[in-house]
Amino acid sequence: MAQGPDRRYMTGAQAEAAGVDVGLRNYMLRVYNYMCLGVAFTGAISMVVATSPALLQAIQGGLIWVLFIGILGLGFFAPRLMMSKSVGVAQGVFWLYAGMWGALLGPIFAMYAAQGDAMMIARAFFYTAAAFAGVSLYGYTTKRDLGPIGAFLMMAVIGLLVAMLVNMFFIQSTGFELIVSIGVVLVFSAMTAYETQMIKNMYSQGDMGEVQSKKAIFGAFMLYGSFVTLFIWILNILGIMRE
Template sequence: MEKDYYSMGTTADRTQAADQRKFMIWVYRWMFLGLVMTSLVAWVVFSNKNWLAYITQSSGLFFGIIIAELIVVFVLSFNIMKMSVTTAISMFLFYSVLNGVVVSSVVAVYTAASVGYALFIAALMFGIMSVYGYFTKSDLTRMGNLLSMGLIGLLIAFVVNMIWFNSTVYWVISFLGVLIFVGLTAYDTQRLKQIGEMSGSLDNNYMKIGVMGALTLYLDFINIFFLLLGMSGKRS
């Protein structure tokens, strides 16, 4: 009888681990596809000098795209469970396309070497911290709460510095921003892993939650890249 109980426990653990892996694979799959979509759109726009010039010289269009991105994130964040899985994925990919346009105009300011360096370091940082968040036994909840509050303060400081620009303050904000998003990568990964443990099976609801998880990790990576590029990039 003891052996039967042990076998049942082992089977349950294996089933839970399998469900968790399916959920995390779903999350990383869409995060990766989102980054690929962003990269392709950025490359297409960057390769077309007329498009690039129009976007960079039209501040109204650029900020319109930024506002559209914020609207997409807002709609996904507050209405994700009311959508179908297809709609959630479509909106995430639409966001990736919009962000590709933004990325093209940002990287155009810097040398190719600077962009490549920032991309490599961002990928390395993100990968290390995501692996740490997945495998660590420490509870990162408290750290996540502190980082979230730090992010709010960082956004306020960034807006203020846009008005009264100071290069030293910008560098400090960027450095702190990298630390915050690197920490959030670990926290978000652990949180998603915990969600995966409770999923039971990868049904429609957990697929939609996984799309939001993909967007969260996508934003962590993109912000690390942008901040590193702003700190260390050489202008072309």
């Protein structure tokens, strides 16, 4: 069984660095484990909704706007709730967020299945997982400070949102939608790298049980949101290219 370096033969600084390395690795593993469980939970809820005519009818009949507003609201308030309340509250918010996304994605999955394109969902997930892994690894390992690009990315997200609304209500162009979709994928790929570095920098060796748990859940929440956004727009790109 592999073991860490023997601290008996280390200087004080070396022992501290080794402790930070092991602690940071365990902390990031918790972040990714939470995120992966959230993605799996979202997929399960989506499949339940996609195969239930009653649930599909309820969501498409008006509940979709409740889910949409709920996701936006949680996206805004969740960070404060997760870091200021208990671990139980942080977990509850995370699973509620993942569940609402699953319900919102259910009708999309049902549409692709009805068109005989169920495999496109699997392809989009594979592409998303590969892209996410690459950019998140970059964010974790790079020595470059990605902090300065945070403000630019937020402005880019706002610009893309405006472009989506303009295309939806005025232009209604498939070509413009493809350009916007590619822009979203590029921006949220960069966002994933930025968030990974930020989550890594949040780690402190002095953090104890509850504090570190809340940080891990919060980090998973951030990365989960970027993963789902990448998946939706990669799926949209594949759908446009098919047409």
